[in-house]
Structure formats: C-alpha cells, structure tokens
Amino acid sequence: MFLYLLGLVVLFYLFRWIREVPRVGDKASKYVYVTGCDSGFGNLLARHLDKLGFRVIAGCYTEKGEEGLRKACSEKLITTHLDVTSKESLAKVAAMIKDKVGERGLWAVVNNAGIAVPSGPCDWHTLDDYKLMLEVNLNGVIGSTLSVLPLIKKARGRVVNVASVFGRICVTGGPYPVSKFGVEAFNDSLRFTMAPFGVKVLCIEPGFFKTSVTDSEIHIKNAETLWARLPQDVKDDYGVDYIEKTKEVIKEKVAQMSDGDLMKVVSCMEHAVSAVWPRKRYSPGWDAKFFWLPLSYMPTCVVDYIFLKTAIPIAKKLQ
Numbered sequence: 001m002f003l004y005l006l007g008l009v010v011l012f013y014l015f016r017w018i019r020e021v022p023r024v025g026d027k028a029s030k031y032v033y034v035t036g037c038d039s040g041f042g043n044l045l046a047r048h049l050d051k052l053g054f055r056v057i058a059g060c061y062t063e064k065g066e067e068g069l070r071k072a073c074s075e076k077l078i079t080t081h082l083d084v085t086s087k088e089s090l091a092k093v094a095a096m097i098k099d100k101v102g103e104r105g106l107w108a109v110v111n112n113a114g115i116a117v118p119s120g121p122c123d124w125h126t127l128d129d130y131k132l133m134l135e136v137n138l139n140g141v142i143g144s145t146l147s148v149l150p151l152i153k154k155a156r157g158r159v160v161n162v163a164s165v166f167g168r169i170c171v172t173g174g175p176y177p178v179s180k181f182g183v184e185a186f187n188d189s190l191r192f193t194m195a196p197f198g199v200k201v202l203c204i205e206p207g208f209f210k211t212s213v214t215d216s217e218i219h220i221k222n223a224e225t226l227w228a229r230l231p232q233d234v235k236d237d238y239g240v241d242y243i244e245k246t247k248e249v250i251k252e253k254v255a256q257m258s259d260g261d262l263m264k265v266v267s268c269m270e271h272a273v274s275a276v277w278p279r280k281r282y283s284p285g286w287d288a289k290f291f292w293l294p295l296s297y298m299p300t301c302v303v304d305y306i307f308l309k310t311a312i313p314i315a316k317k318l319q
C-alpha cells in the first residue's frame, strides 16, 4: 500500500515536471513589462529575460537604475522611468508600450515593485503609513495591471503578481501583510475574470531573500524612527528596552533567515512568463515551502501560540 502511494506521488511529480518543461516560442517578438527594476528580483529578472531573448521593458524608479540596466543588457531592452504610485507615470509608460507592441499586444506584465517599510507593531503606525505602503504595494499593482490589460488581452498574455508568504499568513504588524493579502485577492479575482479571455494570472509568493526588503540596517533605522515618534505612554506599554531587543532580533534573525540565492525567485518569475503551462502559484524559498505555507494551513490558535511564545516580551502585562 505504501509503495503504491509512493508510486503515485512519484508519477504525479514526473508528470508535472515533464509538463512544465516546454517554453513559448518566438521570444524575440514578445514584450515583457517589469516594474521595480532598480534592484533585487526585478533587476535580475530584467537581465535574465533579456538574455533569454525577450523584449524587456524595465520600469525603474531611479535614473541610476536605468543606467545600470542599459549598461548590463542588450540594446533590445528598453528602460523607462516608472513610479507606480503616479497615474501620470503609469499612463505615460502604458502609452509608450502600446506604441511599441502594436497589434501583437503585450505578452506579460510582472508586478514586482514594492516597499517593506514602515513596518512595526500596529499601534506604532499612523493611517498615513498604511496609505503610503498600500499605494505602492497594492494600488501600484492594480494600477500598472489595469494600465496595460487591454494590450495583454490582445496577446492572450500573462499577469505575474509578486506577493509574499506574508500574503498567506500574517505574523507581523504594520501595512506590509495588509498590502500583500490585498495583492493575493487582486490576483485571484483577476485570474477568474480574465480566464475567459485566455489571459493567465500567476502569483509569486517568496519567503525571505536578501534584498533591500529584508536589509537589517533599513529595518533597524525604520524601528528607531517609528519608536522615536511614539507618545510616551505607548513607549511605557512596551517598556524601555523593547526597542533595543527589537533591533537585536532584526540583526540576528532577519539576516539569518534570508536566502542569498535570488535566482530561486527569478527562475519562478521566468517560468511564469515563459512556460507553456505555468503554475498558478509559486513559493520560492525553503522557508516558504516548509514553514510559512504549511503554517498558513494550521488553526489560528496554533499560529498565535507559536508566535506569541517567541515574541519579544512587553513591559505592560494584562492584569
């Protein structure tokens, strides 16, 4: 019985592996628009797709990002300034893309741009902090998708959304998980409603990887900034040494948990863009596969127990 089951599992993975190998042809005529190409996954993906022969349109937030990519890539790659929070910027880039792709339409958009701070316990934040991050991580994804969706429908192309394991499970405060849960919801609603048009919608849910999103210096600075502006009574609730302990945890844990092999994520993005049969969801990273996603299926009380047990203790306990 055990061997029979094992055989079925092996057959399933073999079938899936064979099915996932073929890639789409005629890459040289397929345009792929990637947002957030200055650094991290977006930068690496733009270079990788360019090498594979796709026509990449790389949205960069900074002039430096554009320059770096132009130097590193072929002449086919187009860089453009893009701020996903600006309607004008999104419309300008969409008009440029429409002009380039013509009747073929746009093969894919990869919604990768995102930010990770401000981030901390919920009562350390203002509504404006939430608005700021949602504007980039959620409205930015929706805005860039809608700006090119008619072109994608024309090509019967793809939308690739970069969410996070924190779009599946929430064990931190602040706007980041809120934005990523939003991306997951947008992704799923888009997948259902675009399927009749032959448009594929794929979601990438990475674990922790070494980029500026997980940079401990940035997170320590962010924690100090949020702490400094807290009213004294809130600081008293947490205790005088809470901020120092927070900084220690960030320094030790975040660096330790982050995987340096960004190609694990970029290979999934590439597969979503170019495989004949892409997966609906990708979870790159051992932590995503074996910790965060299994944990997301656990009962809430179990998740709460684990994380409250290991959380930094606060000064003001319940009476």
Ligand SMILES: NC(=O)c1ccc[n+]([C@@H]2O[C@H](COP(=O)([O-])OP(=O)(O)OC[C@H]3O[C@@H](n4cnc5c(N)ncnc54)[C@H](OP(=O)(O)O)[C@@H]3O)[C@@H](O)[C@H]2O)c1
Binding pocket: 035, 036, 037, 038, 039, 040, 041, 042, 060, 061, 062, 065, 082, 083, 084, 085, 111, 112, 113, 114, 115, 136, 162, 163, 164, 165, 205, 206, 207, 208, 209, 210, 211, 212, 213, 214
């Ligand atoms: N690293 C991880 O562990 C991890 C895990 C799960 C999900 N993710 C997600 O993966 C995506 C890529 O992040 P990353 O890890 O590669 O970090 P990253 O290097 O910081 O990449 C994010 C990119 O977005 C750009 N960006 C920021 N604000 C923008 C705006 N308003 N308009 C356009 N572009 C903007 C950044 O430009 P500047 O560099 O100029 O600011 C940067 O190029 C993000 O959506 C992130 O949430 C990352």
